[in-house]
Amino acid sequence: xxxVQLGELLDAPVPGVDEALDLxxxxxxxxxxxxxxLGEDRAMALSALAGALAATPLGVRAGEAAEKIxxxxxxxxxxxxxxxxxxxxxxxxxxxxxTRLDTALGRTRAAWEESPSTTAPSADNLLSGCRSWLNELxxxxxxGVGHDxxxxxxxxxxxxxxxxxxxxxAVLLDGLAAELRAxxxxxxxxxxxxxxxxxxxxRALLLSRPGGGHSGSEPSGSVxxxxxxxxxxxxxxxxxxxxxxxxILESAGTPPRLVRASVAAPKVDTIVxxxxxxxxxxxxxxxxxxxxxxxxxxxxxxxxxxxxxVWHDDRAGAGxxxxxxxxxxxxLAGALAxxxxxxxxxxxxxxxxVLVEGYTTATEGGAVTLDLGGHILAVDVDRLPTxxxxxxxxxxxxxxxxxxxxxxxxxxxxxxxxxxxxxxxPVTAHNGDWALGPTDPKVVKAEAKAGxxxxxxxxxxxxxxxx
Amino acid sequence: xxxxxAAWEQRSALRVVSPVQPRKLAKVPxxxxxxxxxxxxxxxxxxxxxxxxxxxxxxxxxYSCSTNNNRPCGALPSGSSPCKHLxxxxxxxxxxxxxxxxxxxxxxxxxxxxxxxxxxxxxMDGQVERAPAAMVFSRFLRHLxxxxxxxxxxxxxxxHWFPALGAVR
Ligand SMILES: [Zn+2]
Numbered sequence: 001x002x003x004v005q006l007g008e009l010l011d012a013p014v015p016g017v018d019e020a021l022d023l024x025x026x027x028x029x030x031x032x033x034x035x036x037x038l039g040e041d042r043a044m045a046l047s048a049l050a051g052a053l054a055a056t057p058l059g060v061r062a063g064e065a066a067e068k069i070x071x072x073x074x075x076x077x078x079x080x081x082x083x084x085x086x087x088x089x090x091x092x093x094x095x096x097x098x099t100r101l102d103t104a105l106g107r108t109r110a111a112w113e114e115s116p117s118t119t120a121p122s123a124d125n126l127l128s129g130c131r132s133w134l135n136e137l138x139x140x141x142x143x144g145v146g147h148d149x150x151x152x153x154x155x156x157x158x159x160x161x162x163x164x165x166x167x168x169x170a171v172l173l174d175g176l177a178a179e180l181r182a183x184x185x186x187x188x189x190x191x192x193x194x195x196x197x198x199x200x201x202x203r204a205l206l207l208s209r210p211g212g213g214h215s216g217s218e219p220s221g222s223v224x225x226x227x228x229x230x231x232x233x234x235x236x237x238x239x240x241x242x243x244x245x246x247x248i249l250e251s252a253g254t255p256p257r258l259v260r261a262s263v264a265a266p267k268v269d270t271i272v273x274x275x276x277x278x279x280x281x282x283x284x285x286x287x288x289x290x291x292x293x294x295x296x297x298x299x300x301x302x303x304x305x306x307x308x309x310v311w312h313d314d315r316a317g318a319g320x321x322x323x324x325x326x327x328x329x330x331x332l333a334g335a336l337a338x339x340x341x342x343x344x345x346x347x348x349x350x351x352x353x354v355l356v357e358g359y360t361t362a363t364e365g366g367a368v369t370l371d372l373g374g375h376i377l378a379v380d381v382d383r384l385p386t387x388x389x390x391x392x393x394x395x396x397x398x399x400x401x402x403x404x405x406x407x408x409x410x411x412x413x414x415x416x417x418x419x420x421x422x423x424x425x426p427v428t429a430h431n432g433d434w435a436l437g438p439t440d441p442k443v444v445k446a447e448a449k450a451g452x453x454x455x456x457x458x459x460x461x462x463x464x465x466x467x
Numbered sequence: 468x469x470x471x472x473a474a475w476e477q478r479s480a481l482r483v484v485s486p487v488q489p490r491k492l493a494k495v496p497x498x499x500x501x502x503x504x505x506x507x508x509x510x511x512x513x514x515x516x517x518x519x520x521x522x523x524x525x526x527x528x529x530y531s532c533s534t535n536n537n538r539p540c541g542a543l544p545s546g547s548s549p550c551k552h553l554x555x556x557x558x559x560x561x562x563x564x565x566x567x568x569x570x571x572x573x574x575x576x577x578x579x580x581x582x583x584x585x586x587x588x589x590x591m592d593g594q595v596e597r598a599p600a601a602m603v604f605s606r607f608l609r610h611l612x613x614x615x616x617x618x619x620x621x622x623x624x625x626x627h628w629f630p631a632l633g634a635v636r
Binding site: 025147161171178181183194199200235236237241260261262265273279282283304306341347348387391392408409446450454456457458 | 472474475476477478479480481482483484485486487488489490491492493496501502510515516518535563607608609610611612613614615616617618619620621622623624625626627628629630631632633
């Protein structure tokens with residue numbers, strides 16, 4: 001990304017975004033207080049949200065749902081309809097933002113084509129269990145949530161975790177429940193993550209529709225070729241970790257395209273930092289490529305419509321060393337970006353790989369910004385995972401950064417790798433450097449001192465669980 | 468300040484649960500602040516098959532220690548002081564959550580100069596009071612069960628709401 005492109009990205013506010021988010025904020029406020037206690041203002045906010053959808057296919061049903069909810073007779077169907085309305089608004093916001101970003105970067109994006117989907121697994125009892133908990137939350141409102149209501153989801157979540165096809169629902173509900181538990185009684189909190197919890201609630205409700213959550217998870221085919229890694233993004237909550245590798249796939253007969261490969265593993269809150277990689281030990285080829293900066297030769301790897309490879313480590317082989325910065329310099333500008341599945345269209349998912357260089361950095365009160373040709377880009381230095389070597393100091397000392405452009409109320413750069421000068425020596429650091437174990441002697445020592453948390457817990461599980 | 472708060476409330480990707488600090492899990496594999504107690508599971512030093520369920524109650528500072536089969540801890544006759552399992556629990560809880568968070572949860576006034584689990588225990592003067600072990604033990608088993616759930620390579624887009632964040636600064 002060069003200065004002109006950043007200038008275009010930051011230029012004027014993206015039209016329509018503020019208006020859509022105002023409507024969403026009204027809905028989110030209703031969830032804070034509960035649909036059982038709407039009051040006049042929040043009732044008007046729901047009507048406004050439904051009104052904004054009037055010209056869409058959801059329009060009539062959204063209007064009816066808002067009316068019923070305001071009248072105090074909310075059903076699962078009404079709540080789901082309004083959740084769909086909120087999602088549609090965010091879908092529009094997502095599209096406007098991503099179009100702005102693609103235009104600024106000159107990035108070409110594939111059009112969405114959905115492969116015919118197979119029938120979704122029937123787990124209707126479980127999904128209806130999710131829905132009734134979510135309905136109860138909405139009627140009660142976040143402010144009324146306490147330990148009993150949170151614990152009511154425990155059994156459902158446990159059952160969801162046992163069904164591989166329902167992992168998305170399980171991980172999402174578990175993450176939300178943990179936050180509500182840690183915040184209970186929520187009524188005593190002085191500020192609430194209103195947008196965030198409404199996001200999670202909405203997504204969970206839509207994923208819990210019968211057959212929900214399968215859009216985009218059907219392989220459109222399989223691919224072979226050379227995968228050149230750009231970097232790895234790490235996602236984590238108390239009981240789950242996911243790595244998402246961004247790369248460029250070169251395969252015969254097609255232009256280079258951006259793809260991702262993910263591995264997610266359940267965990268517990270005491271497994272943190274570099275120990276996270278040990279949870280992913282079944283993927284040594286992928287981890288090795290991250291740690292050693294190698295390309296990967298893949299054969300018949302399933303590829304989803306969303307541009308996600310469904311990773312099979314045994315269909316990948318370690319290739320030649322490949323510097324991610326070199327990959328980005330040579331291939332990123334011309335790579336085709338994948339389409340976004342309809343249900344996933346939410347700004348939180350925007351994570352476009354970019355290479356930024358030729359900037360100067362500034363640090364103020366812990367915040368780091370890049371000045372690129374007179375345009376200022378904020379760096380999200382909170383988002384530097386403890387399982388890798390990147391620090392705010394390294395970013396501040398950097399001269400080149402491979403990262404993801406994100407949007408959460410404003411555009412930011414999430415670093416995945418930096419080239420920096422520390423004590424007059426060039427240093428390169430990537431999020432995935434420690435995928436096969438930490439390489440920094442200080443971190444190695446700390447790890448050795450703490451012992452192998454994963455091994456200890458597996459030993460305890462072996463002795464105590466199977467009795 | 469209000470603008471900051473409004474911006475925070477309108478963000479999608481936030482840290483809501485404070486992360487825990489890494490610690491050795493060998494002696495005390497499980498610690499939690501839940502159900503109005505600091506509670507956890509302490510591995511027996513002598514019998515590899517046995518674990519103790521130990522807890523301190525918030526407010527009253529009543530303490531309890533028994534085996535997972537609900538047999539009272541031999542080192543904790545009524546009227547005595549907390550056994551070594553309870554001391555270990557307090558020490559590891561302070562490592563995992565930090566002294567302030569544990570003291571706040573238990574409503575212990577630790578004052579200045581306190582830094583360890585031992586300081587925390589010395590500033591409580593509750594009595595022995597049997598708390599149910601089965602519930603805590605089953606929560607521990609549920610905790611362990613996460614490591615039995617298989618990994619997956621089908622992407623979970625919802626995890627974009629849960630970024631891995633750096634250490635709290
Ligand atoms: Zn004891």
